[in-house]
Amino acid sequence: MVLLLIGGVGFMPSFADRLADVVRAKGPLCVGLDPRWDSLPHAVRAQAGSPLDLAAVAGVYRHFCQKVLELVRPWAGVVKPQAAFFEYCGPPGLAAMADILRTAHELGFVTILDAKRGDIASTATAYAEAAFGGCVINGQSFPVWNADALTINPYLGRDAVEPFLTEAQKAGRGVFVLVRTSNPGAGLFQDLRCEGQPLYRHVAAEVVKWNAPTVGDYGLGDVGAVVGATHPRELAELRAVMPAVWFLVPGYGAQGGTARDVRAAYRSDGLGAIVNSSRGVTLPFRPDDPAWEAKIIAAAQQAHAELKP
Amino acid sequence: MVLLLIGGVGFMPSFADRLADVVRAKGPLCVGLDPRWDSLPHAVRAQAGSPLDLAAVAGVYRHFCQKVLELVRPWAGVVKPQAAFFEYCGPPGLAAMADILRTAHELGFVTILDAKRGDIASTATAYAEAAFGGCVINGQSFPVWNADALTINPYLGRDAVEPFLTEAQKAGRGVFVLVRTSNPGAGLFQDLRCEGQPLYRHVAAEVVKWNAPTVGDYGLGDVGAVVGATHPRELAELRAVMPAVWFLVPGYGAQGGTARDVRAAYRSDGLGAIVNSSRGVTLPFRPDDPAWEAKIIAAAQQAHAELKP
Numbered sequence: 352m353v354l355l356l357i358g359g360v361g362f363m364p365s366f367a368d369r370l371a372d373v374v375r376a377k378g379p380l381c382v383g384l385d386p387r388w389d390s391l392p393h394a395v396r397a398q399a400g401s402p403l404d405l406a407a408v409a410g411v412y413r414h415f416c417q418k419v420l421e422l423v424r425p426w427a428g429v430v431k432p433q434a435a436f437f438e439y440c441g442p443p444g445l446a447a448m449a450d451i452l453r454t455a456h457e458l459g460f461v462t463i464l465d466a467k468r469g470d471i472a473s474t475a476t477a478y479a480e481a482a483f484g485g486c487v488i489n490g491q492s493f494p495v496w497n498a499d500a501l502t503i504n505p506y507l508g509r510d511a512v513e514p515f516l517t518e519a520q521k522a523g524r525g526v527f528v529l530v531r532t533s534n535p536g537a538g539l540f541q542d543l544r545c546e547g548q549p550l551y552r553h554v555a556a557e558v559v560k561w562n563a564p565t566v567g568d569y570g571l572g573d574v575g576a577v578v579g580a581t582h583p584r585e586l587a588e589l590r591a592v593m594p595a596v597w598f599l600v601p602g603y604g605a606q607g608g609t610a611r612d613v614r615a616a617y618r619s620d621g622l623g624a625i626v627n628s629s630r631g632v633t634l635p636f637r638p639d640d641p642a643w644e645a646k647i648i649a650a651a652q653q654a655h656a657e658l659k660p
Numbered sequence: 661m662v663l664l665l666i667g668g669v670g671f672m673p674s675f676a677d678r679l680a681d682v683v684r685a686k687g688p689l690c691v692g693l694d695p696r697w698d699s700l701p702h703a704v705r706a707q708a709g710s711p712l713d714l715a716a717v718a719g720v721y722r723h724f725c726q727k728v729l730e731l732v733r734p735w736a737g738v739v740k741p742q743a744a745f746f747e748y749c750g751p752p753g754l755a756a757m758a759d760i761l762r763t764a765h766e767l768g769f770v771t772i773l774d775a776k777r778g779d780i781a782s783t784a785t786a787y788a789e790a791a792f793g794g795c796v797i798n799g800q801s802f803p804v805w806n807a808d809a810l811t812i813n814p815y816l817g818r819d820a821v822e823p824f825l826t827e828a829q830k831a832g833r834g835v836f837v838l839v840r841t842s843n844p845g846a847g848l849f850q851d852l853r854c855e856g857q858p859l860y861r862h863v864a865a866e867v868v869k870w871n872a873p874t875v876g877d878y879g880l881g882d883v884g885a886v887v888g889a890t891h892p893r894e895l896a897e898l899r900a901v902m903p904a905v906w907f908l909v910p911g912y913g914a915q916g917g918t919a920r921d922v923r924a925a926y927r928s929d930g931l932g933a934i935v936n937s938s939r940g941v942t943l944p945f946r947p948d949d950p951a952w953e954a955k956i957i958a959a960a961q962q963a964h965a966e967l968k969p
Contacts, residue, residue, distance in 0.1 A: 385783070387782075388797050388798075403797055403798060403800060404802065405795060405802050405804075408795070408797055408802075433779075433783055435777075435779055435783045435784070435786040435787045435790075436783070436786050438786070438787060438790045438804070439786040439787075439789060439790045439795050439804065440795055440804075441754075441755075441758065441790070441795065441802070441804040441805075442751045442752070442754045442755035442758060443751070445750075445751045445754055446750075446751035449750065449751060467777075467778055467779055467813075467816075468744075468776075469776055469778075469813055470742075470744055470776055471841060471842070471843035471846075472843060473696075474694070474742060474744045474745070475744070477744040477745050477747070477748040478744045478747060478748075480748060481744075481747045481748050481750070486714060486717070486748050486749055486750065488697050488712055488717050489697075489712060491712060493713065493714050493717075493750070495714075495747070495748065495749075495750040496750075504776075504778055504813050504815050504816075505815065505849060506813050506814065506815040506838060506841075506849060506850070507776075507813075507838065507841050507843060507845075507846060508841070508843060508845040508846045508847060508848035508849055508850060509845030509848045510843050510844055510845035510846075511841075511843060511845065511846075513845075529815060529816065532780060532815075532816050532817070532820075533780070534780035534781060534816060534817060534819050534820060535819055536816075536817040536818030536819035536820065536822075537780075537816060537817045537819075537820075538817060539817035539818045539866065540814060540815060540817055540859065540862060540863065541815070541817060543854040543855060543859065543862060544854060544855055545852040545853060545854035545855075545859065546852060546853055546854075550849065550852065550854065550859065553849060553852060554849065557848065
């Protein structure tokens with residue numbers, strides 16, 4: 352067990368080791384929290400009252416996502432709130448996101464904030480401190496998102512990624528760097544052949560280097576990669592060249608990737624990948640369906656079974 | 661004048677035309693709002709009272725930035741809040757950012773939200789609606805950031821950029837796509853030679869295509885490019901191949917780019933670029949300096965004079 356001394360709060364296992372423990376216990380399913388008003392159960396939406404405002408909408412998102420956490424808990428150890436859908440409801444939406452992250456933490460989930468942040472130098476540090484260690488003012492620390500990991504975008508280069516790595520290491524957290532995304536148009540830049548290989552392979556090579564000093568007890572490190580389930584060939588190829596890197600695999604379920612497509616992401620020990628499902632697990636019902644909770648449980652259970660390494 | 665019919669609110673000039681009008685009137689200076697607690701005037705910080713919390717810190721950020729807007733107004737027509745520093749103070753920080761954007765709008769500034777967003781499909785749409793048209797629930801629209809433009813990251817490819825372009829066009833707004841950033845490590849991926857030219861030239865070529873259908877009365881369109889002042893050679897090269905594209909040029913001032921370095925960004929008609937200064941204009945004092953307001957005015961006036969095309 353790699354134990355890190357976290358400023359003032361004692362020792363805790365590294366992110367990679369905590370993720371491995373949770374995947375051993377509950378399997379590789381990561382439940383994505385992407386609330387969309389029009390898809391939520393009527394019964395939950397009704398709680399917003401009238402007239403509507405952003406705070407009321409955010410309250411509905413909070414209630415729904417906290418319910419999802421309870422329902423999926425037996426079948427998933429990792430959750431991933433998508434920042435965009437909370438930002439869509441403005442500051443009250445982001446306050447709801449912070450509450451949901453806190454609840455997820457209390458329920459024992461490993462939390463990944465999917466915000467795809469990327470900026471330079473001290474600006475990147477500000478995003479990273481918000482994600483991990485919190486805001487520090489006059490020596491006092493105030494938690495902000497307090498997530499276990501953050502997705503980040505590599506386009507800005509080395510000194511844009513390093514502040515995220517530094518802050519993650521300080522706080523015992525991890526990052527997932529976008530390598531090969533799951534969208535149909537991802538190849539526009541990611542597949543360009545650069546000096547003999549596609550751009551995403553260059554990004555993958557840097558991720559391997561950034562990850563190497565953080566490898567823990569399970570042979571996996573704290574600097575992960577986002578690799579879409581919709582590209583099974585690239586998934587297998589990247590698994591081979593990144594044996595010590597955790598993969599966060601989006602695109603399974605509603606986006607078209609199958610459980611079979613994602614198998615290439617697992618290492619032979621069954622670790623190495625978490626597979627995200629958002630709509631497929633959290634919104635598998637029509638909004639007027641009174642049995643929506645049972646449908647979420649069934650969808651989570653099915654994804655859990657399908658994804659077993 | 662290109663007039664757009666904006667849903668329910670009548671006709672307004674395009675983003676590119678509004679930006680040109682403001683640059684004609686006030687010059688190319690864009691004032692970056694990057695508040696950092698330790699750099700703010702003691703007199704302003706004192707208003708936070710005690711004990712401190714995130715809401716108190718956010719209140720200080722709001723007060724300082726709204727003061728900066730008043731002070732720089734004669735010398736700059738464009739302001740750019742950096743989302744990271746507001747996110748650093750959590751939801752109250754982001755509420756302050758929304759208030760600052762509203763004040764800037766009321767004072768006649770063109771506002772650029774520097775959030776470097778990037779995600780796929782409906783997730784990108786959620787970020788874009790938050791930035792521009794607002795959150796729509798049951799047919800009612802609630803403004804969120806209501807910025808004139810947003811910075812976006814191209815790494816995720818075509819279907820990640822297009823939702824931002826669509827929402828921007830619907831609302832008469834613009835985007836600035838990261839092409840060549842100002843940080844020393846930017847070249848790690850951006851300078852990779854891909855199929856005969858550096859990656860950033862491939863991104864530039866796509867920006868030219870995305871921008872073409874939006875070109876307005878001044879021969880400039882709504883899809884701009886971020887190109888750092890710290891790379892004057894690339895700035896000149898990109899100006900030549902992107903004649904109808906607005907440049908947002910960071911890196912002038914505190915990051916080391918000079919007024920001379922940025923001249924290559926202007927077209928012969930003096931339009932085509934806005935040049936950002938954050939710390940150089942907004943934090944040109946020691947925190948204990950009682951004359952901080954005068955120093956901001958002097959710094960803005962000097963940047964305005966230096967940057968005249």
